[in-house]
Amino acid sequence: MALDQSFVGRTYPPTTPYEVGREKIREFAEAVGDTNPAYTDPQAAAALGHADVIAPPTFVFSITFKAAGDVVRDPQLGLDYSRVVHRDQKFAYMRPVRAGDRLTVTSTIEGIKSLAGNDIVDVRGEVHDEAGEHVVTAWTKLVARAAEEA
Amino acid sequence: MTAKVSYESVEVGTELPAQSFPVTRATLVQYAGASGDFNPIHWNEKFAREVGLPDVIAHGMFTMAEAIRVVTDWVGDPGAVVEYGVRFTKPVVVPNDDKGVLVEVSGKVAALLDDNQVRVDLTAVSDGQKVLGMSRAVVRLA
Numbered sequence: 001m002a003l004d005q006s007f008v009g010r011t012y013p014p015t016t017p018y019e020v021g022r023e024k025i026r027e028f029a030e031a032v033g034d035t036n037p038a039y040t041d042p043q044a045a046a047a048l049g050h051a052d053v054i055a056p057p058t059f060v061f062s063i064t065f066k067a068a069g070d071v072v073r074d075p076q077l078g079l080d081y082s083r084v085v086h087r088d089q090k091f092a093y094m095r096p097v098r099a100g101d102r103l104t105v106t107s108t109i110e111g112i113k114s115l116a117g118n119d120i121v122d123v124r125g126e127v128h129d130e131a132g133e134h135v136v137t138a139w140t141k142l143v144a145r146a147a148e149e150a
Numbered sequence: 151m152t153a154k155v156s157y158e159s160v161e162v163g164t165e166l167p168a169q170s171f172p173v174t175r176a177t178l179v180q181y182a183g184a185s186g187d188f189n190p191i192h193w194n195e196k197f198a199r200e201v202g203l204p205d206v207i208a209h210g211m212f213t214m215a216e217a218i219r220v221v222t223d224w225v226g227d228p229g230a231v232v233e234y235g236v237r238f239t240k241p242v243v244v245p246n247d248d249k250g251v252l253v254e255v256s257g258k259v260a261a262l263l264d265d266n267q268v269r270v271d272l273t274a275v276s277d278g279q280k281v282l283g284m285s286r287a288v289v290r291l292a
Contacts, residue, residue, distance in 0.1 A: 024184075031184035032215040033171065038228055048152045048227045057222070057231045058215040062185050065211075086210050088284075090235030096228065139235070 003112050003119050007077050010109050012070070017102040017130065018063045025055045025099055032056060045098075054096040060103070061089065064125035064138035067105035072121055072142055079119055080144045087120070088141035094134050102130040110139075117146030154226035157266040157291040166224045166257040166270065171216040173208050173242060173276075174250030181212045195246065207241035213253055213281055217274045220257045221287050230290045232267060237283035242276045251276055257287075266291050 022042075029039035037044035038054050045053045072079050097103070104127070111122040125138040178192050187209055190197040198206050214236050222228040244251055254275045261269040272285040 028184045031177075031181045032212065032219075033177075034215075034219055034222075036222060036228055048229060050229055054229050056215060057218050057228060057234055058211055061211050062187070066186070086238055088235070088237045089211070089214060090233070092233045093231060096231075 002114050003078055003121070004076070005112055007074075007109050008112050012067075012107045014104040014106045014128070015063075015067050015070075017104050020055060020097055020099055020101040020103060022053055022099040025053055025059065028059050028062075029056055032058075050096065050098060052099040054098045057091065057093070057096075060091065060097050060127060060136050060138060063103055064105050064107075064127065065140065067107045067125050068123040068138075068140045068142070071107045071109065071123055077121075079121060079142075080147070083144045083147065084142050085145060086140070087143045088139070090139040092137045094136060097127075097135060101135065103127050103135065105138075119144040152227050153230040153290060153292045155224060155291050157262075157268070160259050160262075160268060160291065162259055162262060164259040166220050166259075168254065168256040169220055169223070171219070171253045171255065172250055173212070173216075173244055173253060174248065175206065175244060175246055177250065178206065178208055178212070178244060181209055185209065185211065187211065203241065203243075205243050205245060208244055208253075210236075210238040213238075213242055213274060213276075216253050217255045217272050217282060217285060218287060220255045220272060221270050221289055224257075225289050225291065231287055232290055233288035234286070236272075236285040238281070239283040240276075240279045240281045242281050253281065260286070263288065 105125045108124045113120045123140045127136045257270045257272040260271040267290050270287045274282040
């Protein structure tokens with residue numbers, strides 16, 4: 001069944017702030033095996049011009065994906081979340097995410113399409129810090145695969 | 151932001167040092183915890199097969215995180231990355247052994263842009279298959 005097109009353009013209220021911690025960044029960098037000292041050593045980060053340790057480029061997805069998930073799980077949208085796969089991901093960074101940031105995500109549904117029974121939803125997440133500064137934009141394309149015929 | 155590669159030193163076609171990243175089941179468990187993505191297709195073989203996958207697969211975002219390291223290791227400052235996008239074209243299938251699988255990533259400068267920025271196109275291959283499509287990063291050089 002085709003998804004409700006009236007959801008296109010809908011923007012959801014900002015999420016509650018996520019506080020980025022040094023140890024969470026360290027944990028993430030270790031999980032992806034990345035030893036760049038900018039992620040763990042404040043002095044190394046400062047030498048590169050950063051106010052504190054910065055997060056790896058894909059770190060912010062943990063925050064934006066949760067926000068996008070809340071959007072596409074809206075029961076009124078009718079997406080079968082159990083069949084959802086992640087198709088595309090893109091980020092545009094105004095500055096790197098850094099320890100001490102308190103980040104909110106404002107999600108907008110940018111597009112809804114049905115192709116060969118697959119439902120495709122594009123969500124844009126605008127990430128701002130506590131001062132209202134724009135930090136990063138994340139575009140997430142999710143596809144709910146068509147259910148197999150019985 | 152202090153990149154260690156100068157804009158003047160690169161041209162279209164400049165190759166970045168390629169890298170291979172091993173992925174095991176343990177890697178995926180660790181990434182699940184760090185990222186908060188506990189989808190069972192990334193750790194539960196039975197569940198993965200039930201939804202039609204050949205085996206447990208890596209998080210697309212894990213592969214994306216590995217691939218950009220070819221850029222951030224090259225440029226030195228991860229904060230120099232201005233844009234980064236990928237399409238997840240094939241899953242990275244991770245066998246249940248201590249060797250796991252390799253994700254091999256290479257990259258080259260595809261375009262010189264304004265403001266000391268360049269576009270790097272990345273290729274990520276696992277088990278002979280391209281696992282990322284349209285994998286591109288824009289990075290600001292010194």
